[in-house]
Amino acid sequence: MDWLRSLWKIKFYALFALLIYGGFLWAGLHGSRWLGSDDENTENLNGNSHTTGTGGRSSFYHK
Amino acid sequence: MSSALPPPAAPAQVECPSCWQQLPYYDAINSAFFGCPKCHTFFEYPEIGKPKQLQKFKAKPSMQRTLPLGATGTLKGVPYRVTGYMWRREVNSTAHWEEYQLRHEETGAYHQLAVYQGHWMLLEPTEEQYRVQQGNSRRAFVETTDDTFRLYNRYSPRVLYAEGEFDWNVLDDESLSISEYISPPLMLVRERTATKRVHWFRAQHLDPLEIQNGFRVVNSHIPFRTGTGAIEPAPSQATWPILRTFSLVAALLVVVTHLFLMAWGNETVLDTDFVSNPQTVPLEQPVGSGGDRPMRVSPSFTVPGTGALSIRLSANVDNSWLELPFTVVNEQTGQLFEATRGMEYYHGVEDGESWSEGSTETDALLNSVPAGRYHLNFYPAADASNQNPISFHATVQARASFGSNAFLALVLLLLYPAIQFVRRHYHEQQRWENSDYGPGAAS
Numbered sequence: 001m002d003w004l005r006s007l008w009k010i011k012f013y014a015l016f017a018l019l020i021y022g023g024f025l026w027a028g029l030h031g032s033r034w035l036g037s038d039d040e041n042t043e044n045l046n047g048n049s050h051t052t053g054t055g056g057r058s059s060f061y062h063k
Numbered sequence: 064m065s066s067a068l069p070p071p072a073a074p075a076q077v078e079c080p081s082c083w084q085q086l087p088y089y090d091a092i093n094s095a096f097f098g099c100p101k102c103h104t105f106f107e108y109p110e111i112g113k114p115k116q117l118q119k120f121k122a123k124p125s126m127q128r129t130l131p132l133g134a135t136g137t138l139k140g141v142p143y144r145v146t147g148y149m150w151r152r153e154v155n156s157t158a159h160w161e162e163y164q165l166r167h168e169e170t171g172a173y174h175q176l177a178v179y180q181g182h183w184m185l186l187e188p189t190e191e192q193y194r195v196q197q198g199n200s201r202r203a204f205v206e207t208t209d210d211t212f213r214l215y216n217r218y219s220p221r222v223l224y225a226e227g228e229f230d231w232n233v234l235d236d237e238s239l240s241i242s243e244y245i246s247p248p249l250m251l252v253r254e255r256t257a258t259k260r261v262h263w264f265r266a267q268h269l270d271p272l273e274i275q276n277g278f279r280v281v282n283s284h285i286p287f288r289t290g291t292g293a294i295e296p297a298p299s300q301a302t303w304p305i306l307r308t309f310s311l312v313a314a315l316l317v318v319v320t321h322l323f324l325m326a327w328g329n330e331t332v333l334d335t336d337f338v339s340n341p342q343t344v345p346l347e348q349p350v351g352s353g354g355d356r357p358m359r360v361s362p363s364f365t366v367p368g369t370g371a372l373s374i375r376l377s378a379n380v381d382n383s384w385l386e387l388p389f390t391v392v393n394e395q396t397g398q399l400f401e402a403t404r405g406m407e408y409y410h411g412v413e414d415g416e417s418w419s420e421g422s423t424e425t426d427a428l429l430n431s432v433p434a435g436r437y438h439l440n441f442y443p444a445a446d447a448s449n450q451n452p453i454s455f456h457a458t459v460q461a462r463a464s465f466g467s468n469a470f471l472a473l474v475l476l477l478l479y480p481a482i483q484f485v486r487r488h489y490h491e492q493q494r495w496e497n498s499d500y501g502p503g504a505a506s
Contacts (some may be wrong), residue, residue: 003305006302006304006305007305007309009301009302009305009307010302010306011308013306013309013310013479014309014492016479017180017309017310017313017476019317020313020437020472020475020476021313021317021320021472021476023472024468024469024472025120025320027468028178028320028321028324028464028468029324029370030369030431031328031369031370031372031373031430031431031432031463032430032431032445033371033372033428033430033461033465033467033468034468034471035467035468035471036430037428037429037430037431038402038427038428038429039400039401039429039430040402041390041399041400041401047456
């Protein structure tokens with residue numbers, strides 16, 4: 001109980017830490033890097049695309 | 064006016080033997096020494112016999128008095144009356160401080176309220192006897208069941224001025240050797256008389272607001288705080304222990320989770336070599352146009368679950384470069400991921416010293432790649448002067464772990480505690496800069 005009472009003193013930090021840890025766990029399990037993906041493709045599954053690759057490609061090859 | 068209410072009339076009066084001023088006083092039983100605010104005479108008024116003049120103070124403090132004699136107030140829930148005032152200094156220092164004599168309104172016990180550079184503390188006598196360890200050292204300390212009190216100051220006082228009533232001859236204090244041991248916000252004060260008798264006092268820090276509210280003093284009469292007080296609590300004093308523990312536990316949890324993710328994922332799903340003819344088309348040549356680059360297609364592989372996909376590439380570049388655009392193709396949905404990575408490695412000897420730059424390896428990380436069956440398409444392009452076949456190697460890991468999230472999470476979690484730590488460290492440094500003793504002192 002004492003521990004909980006003292007935890008109440010830092011409730012905002014504790015909440016913040018909980019959010020950070022939850023976000024970290026979720027991102028880890030879903031493979032989402034906070035700093036961004038190296039994926040340069042902006043095409044969606046509907047076929048609309050906008051590429052920004054350095055190779056200058058404007059279309060994609062399928063096997 | 065320092066107090067909203069005028070002090071009530073004192074139950075008794077005594078006459079100054081020097082100027083005949085009538086001095087009110089409140090403790091008719093114990094008070095025997097008096098300081099006259101009019102002529103600055105300090106005198107004894109014994110139960111039997113005539114009053115005896117002991118000293119005439121030359122100086123009267125010029126600063127604004129926060130609490131007038133007779134004022135009543137409450138500190139830490141205890142009702143007090145101000146019955147005396149002293150202005151003191153250390154023998155071997157220019158440090159001056161004020162001391163108010165407070166009388167417990169219910170028990171009649173006397174406590175002292177000291178203020179130095181705007182920092183307040185309340186002292187009360189204790190019957191407890193403490194044992195000083197390493198007593199002859201500058202790092203002397205007192206160990207109690209709860210805390211370690213470190214030596215902060217040693218001095219003998221000089222009484223520059225006194226007024227009001229006292230139950231002891233304050234001038235005798237000049238023969239005292241005083242040692243102060245601190246464990247903020249508490250202090251243990253040891254007073255040793257010339258006859259080696261020892262008395263201990265316990266002091267606690269008071270916030271100026273407690274004085275202001277407890278005695279109903281207007282803010283402008285509270286002395287301005289300068290520097291760091293001897294027992295002024297460091298920032299976040301109340302929350303620091305739990306903040307430190309909680310943040311370290313949270314950081315440890317992040318590290319353990321990261322290790323778990325590393326063990327759980329990083330499954331190699333493709334590990335293949337590729338060989339391609341050298342391609343001499345200019346880099347500006349768009350892929351898919353007439354002079355297209357050759358394509359190399361990897362075997363299919365299965366990504367077992369949604370997660371990051373790590374693609375590590377290495378090539379046999381030797382004083383040459385290779386540009387390697389590639390796409391990751393989901394064979395079931397057609398979803399594409401693409402990236403371009405270049406590798407260049409140059410080395411040689413110049414002026415007798417070998418040099419090298421670049422790397423034969425690179426990698427890419429694709430976020431949140433869904434489970435499914437995939438293959439890779441590579442579109443290599445190399446230096447036009449390179450006539451050798453291009454050889455490169457690709458390793459793909461599914462549900463790849465990456466340290467950057469853990470690093471960012473640790474930075475975010477530890478930033479606030481780190482700031483508090485630095486503030487506290489600076490505060491302690493400032494505190495001990497005012498002392499010739501303590502942890503940093505030479506023994």
